[in-house]
Amino acid sequence: MKLQFNLKATDTETKGRLGTIIYNGKSYNTPMFMPVGTNATVKTLSVEEVKEVGSGIILANTYHLWLRPGEDIISKAGGLHKFMNYDGPILTDSGGFQVFSLAKKKDICEEGVYFKNHLNGDKLFLTPEKSIAIQNKLDSDIAMSFDECPPATADYEYLKQSIKRTIRWAKRGKEVHQNPNQMLFGIVQGGPHYELRKYSALETVKLDFDGYAIGGVANDHESKEDMYKAFEYSTLFLPTDKLRYAMGIGEPIDIIEGVIRGIDLFDCVSPTRLARHGHAHTWTGKINIKNSKYKEDFTALDQNCKCYTCQNYTRAYIRHLIMAEETLGARLLSIHNIYFLHELMKEIQKHLENHTLIAFKNEFKKAYYGVEE
Amino acid sequence: MKLQFNLKATDTETKGRLGTIIYNGKSYNTPMFMPVGTNATVKTLSVEEVKEVGSGIILANTYHLWLRPGEDIISKAGGLHKFMNYDGPILTDSGGFQVFSLAKKKDICEEGVYFKNHLNGDKLFLTPEKSIAIQNKLDSDIAMSFDECPPATADYEYLKQSIKRTIRWAKRGKEVHQNPNQMLFGIVQGGPHYELRKYSALETVKLDFDGYAIGGVANDHESKEDMYKAFEYSTLFLPTDKLRYAMGIGEPIDIIEGVIRGIDLFDCVSPTRLARHGHAHTWTGKINIKNSKYKEDFTALDQNCKCYTCQNYTRAYIRHLIMAEETLGARLLSIHNIYFLHELMKEIQKHLENHTLIAFKNEFKKAYYGVEE
Numbered sequence: 120m121k122l123q124f125n126l127k128a129t130d131t132e133t134k135g136r137l138g139t140i141i142y143n144g145k146s147y148n149t150p151m152f153m154p155v156g157t158n159a160t161v162k163t164l165s166v167e168e169v170k171e172v173g174s175g176i177i178l179a180n181t182y183h184l185w186l187r188p189g190e191d192i193i194s195k196a197g198g199l200h201k202f203m204n205y206d207g208p209i210l211t212d213s214g215g216f217q218v219f220s221l222a223k224k225k226d227i228c229e230e231g232v233y234f235k236n237h238l239n240g241d242k243l244f245l246t247p248e249k250s251i252a253i254q255n256k257l258d259s260d261i262a263m264s265f266d267e268c269p270p271a272t273a274d275y276e277y278l279k280q281s282i283k284r285t286i287r288w289a290k291r292g293k294e295v296h297q298n299p300n301q302m303l304f305g306i307v308q309g310g311p312h313y314e315l316r317k318y319s320a321l322e323t324v325k326l327d328f329d330g331y332a333i334g335g336v337a338n339d340h341e342s343k344e345d346m347y348k349a350f351e352y353s354t355l356f357l358p359t360d361k362l363r364y365a366m367g368i369g370e371p372i373d374i375i376e377g378v379i380r381g382i383d384l385f386d387c388v389s390p391t392r393l394a395r396h397g398h399a400h401t402w403t404g405k406i407n408i409k410n411s412k413y414k415e416d417f418t419a420l421d422q423n424c425k426c427y428t429c430q431n432y433t434r435a436y437i438r439h440l441i442m443a444e445e446t447l448g449a450r451l452l453s454i455h456n457i458y459f460l461h462e463l464m465k466e467i468q469k470h471l472e473n474h475t476l477i478a479f480k481n482e483f484k485k486a487y488y489g490v491e492e
Numbered sequence: 493m494k495l496q497f498n499l500k501a502t503d504t505e506t507k508g509r510l511g512t513i514i515y516n517g518k519s520y521n522t523p524m525f526m527p528v529g530t531n532a533t534v535k536t537l538s539v540e541e542v543k544e545v546g547s548g549i550i551l552a553n554t555y556h557l558w559l560r561p562g563e564d565i566i567s568k569a570g571g572l573h574k575f576m577n578y579d580g581p582i583l584t585d586s587g588g589f590q591v592f593s594l595a596k597k598k599d600i601c602e603e604g605v606y607f608k609n610h611l612n613g614d615k616l617f618l619t620p621e622k623s624i625a626i627q628n629k630l631d632s633d634i635a636m637s638f639d640e641c642p643p644a645t646a647d648y649e650y651l652k653q654s655i656k657r658t659i660r661w662a663k664r665g666k667e668v669h670q671n672p673n674q675m676l677f678g679i680v681q682g683g684p685h686y687e688l689r690k691y692s693a694l695e696t697v698k699l700d701f702d703g704y705a706i707g708g709v710a711n712d713h714e715s716k717e718d719m720y721k722a723f724e725y726s727t728l729f730l731p732t733d734k735l736r737y738a739m740g741i742g743e744p745i746d747i748i749e750g751v752i753r754g755i756d757l758f759d760c761v762s763p764t765r766l767a768r769h770g771h772a773h774t775w776t777g778k779i780n781i782k783n784s785k786y787k788e789d790f791t792a793l794d795q796n797c798k799c800y801t802c803q804n805y806t807r808a809y810i811r812h813l814i815m816a817e818e819t820l821g822a823r824l825l826s827i828h829n830i831y832f833l834h835e836l837m838k839e840i841q842k843h844l845e846n847h848t849l850i851a852f853k854n855e856f857k858k859a860y861y862g863v864e865e
Binding site: 158159160162163164165183187188192195196202203204414415417431432433435436438439440442443445446447449450 | 531532533535536537538556560561565568569575576577787788790804805806808809811812813815816818819820822823
């Protein structure tokens with residue numbers, strides 16, 4: 120079955136959108152945060168836990184699964200859903216982001232990208248056609264076009280040539296895409312530049328994808344201002360009836376600013392990565408559970424949180440687990456952090472409905488970051 | 493509440509015993525395998541999973557918890573049960589086993605043992621009184637006497653002096669034991685020697701403990717024959733109405749041989765340690781899931797197993813998780829391995845009831861180890 124998206128309402132105060140995703144008999148609300156399961160597992164969690172914390176779409180990384188265990192094994196297993204036992208929607212990236220972090224500029228040619236396998240150093244070659252073929256076999260519900268991910272700080276002329284190639288690659292990928300149950304998204308690039316984002320968006324939309332992503336927004340030390348420009352300059356030129364996805368965004372304020380600019384989907388490894396380092400989201404900011412002040416703190420991570428972790432465990436116990444490098448520690452923090460982001464999305468949805476998202480943003484910034492607007 | 497043990501029946505074919513442990517309104521059958529939660533967590537599992545796989549008593553290590561987070565923090569949390577959120581029975585060891593693996597012979601004196609903290613190299617001193625005081629604070633349901641754990645291969649004269657000191661230490665510990673809800677067990681030592689085991693058992697029983705352990709059976713490269721002698725020569729002199737516990741035993745055949753010789757409780761880190769290394773128990777032997785023959789094996793770890801892992805995941809997926817060093821892999825294998833040992837105990841109980849344990853042992857050895865009796 121193919122995933123369906125229905126736009127339900129558009130905010131009158133911001134460009135925010137409320138929508139519904141229908142998949143496998145279940146309905147999920149957008150804007151949505153999507154946890155990342157790089158190796159066909161959301162790190163430390165079972166699929167039951169992934170669902171219990173409120174997840175809908177989860178991500179898997181094409182690059183990692185291509186190298187290990189290989190798309191043929193996953194295909195023989197009956198696709199990613201059966202392989203990892205997850206019956207909710209799955210999105211796969213194109214592999215481009217990982218490949219470009221491993222490749223040098225000179226390794227990029229019209230045909231594709233040469234780079235070294237990070238596991239064994241083998242020379243590999245990835246092309247738009249190959250990326251789509253792998254994703255077809257993985258049988259995810261949303262596949263991404265293979266794009267170049269230049270840093271936002273790349274020079275204007277380079278970016279201009281790069282987005283043109285990315286559009287040619289998108290076209291090549293679409294031509295070989297063969298999975299009728301799988302959506303295929305195009306990716307808008309162009310750094311923080313209005314003209315480039317406009318060109319990239321309009322040309323990509325001409326190719327008529329099932330949805331559109333905003334790329335190049337989280338792979339560099341770009342300023343927040345530039346990130347939000349990239350959101351705004353992209354969504355301006357995207358059709359209203361298709362999903363819009365900001366890739367790699369997981370910082371709460373960036374999600375809120377993205378929603379304000381008309382974005383529906385966000386993903387990031389941050390909730391599980393933060394967890395492994397002992398960090399937890401709370402409604403009054405991030406805390407580092409390793410801090411010695413939590414040694415004898417027998418309260419929950421967040422007093423108002425209803426997640427499994429907060430209902431059953433204390434900061435003192437979680438701190439002990441993290442200090443002792445017991446994996447249950449990262450698991451309890453991952454459960455909490457992903458739950459927190461899903462709760463944040465529910466708050467955002469509520470405030471979109473009430474046209475009070477800007478006020479919520481200001482309150483949230485004050486409470487979470489200690490910043491007055 | 494104090495844990496209760498009731499002996500229900502004694503096998504007519506072997507020295508095997510069937511019993512019941514009553515704790516916190518729940519009843520558990522013996523012979524029982526007890527999983528180990530060194531740092532107040534059974535590695536990779538939540539307490540819900542610990543219960544779902546069928547566990548009753550679990551272990552925690554006094555030495556580790558003394559050093560981190562410290563017994564005072566656990567006491568302030570309300571004891572181990574509250575700290576780790578486990579409402580089933582908990583047994584703590586005395587710290588002796590860990591201390592002796594870190595100490596040199598010359599560091600052992602009448603008063604106690606000097607040794608180095610394995611986390612930071614600090615010099616530490618542990619005595620029978622200190623071990624009991626820590627366990628009192630941890631508030632486990634069964635505390636162990638502080639004993640010397642000499643290797644089974646230690647010379648006879650050394651063992652003789654050592655067991656006498658261990659008896660003096662047991663007496664000192666019992667005198668300071670102050671937790672009315674906590675059982676205190678004595679430990680029988682003496683290597684594979686009949687006279688030493690007899691002396692150790694009789695003198696320890698004179699001190700009137702709530703139960704008795706057989707120590708020195710898994711800390712060395714002793715032969716199986718010597719291990720089984722140690723079981724037999726100890727239980728011969730133990731009262732029938734008290735629990736008997738073989739420390740550190742987790743290999744299936746050793747558990748069966750222990751039951752045959754009248755032992756009720758067994759513990760070992762093996763199911764979780766094997767899991768971290770990619771090994772799984774099956775009814776036809778241990779398998780190493782890293783083996784490339786499981787790459788495309790889309791069957792369960794064990795065809796007849798009803799555990800969560802076997803009901804939901806394939807060998808190919810678990811292999812992938814272990815190869816990719818994803819913690820869900822060790823978790824799925826830990827769930828399966830602990831479940832397997834609990835199922836083994838159920839089989840043993842059934843065969844004790846039917847007086848067919850010897851036949852079961854022979855069948856099991858053939859199926860699991862490929863050995864004909």
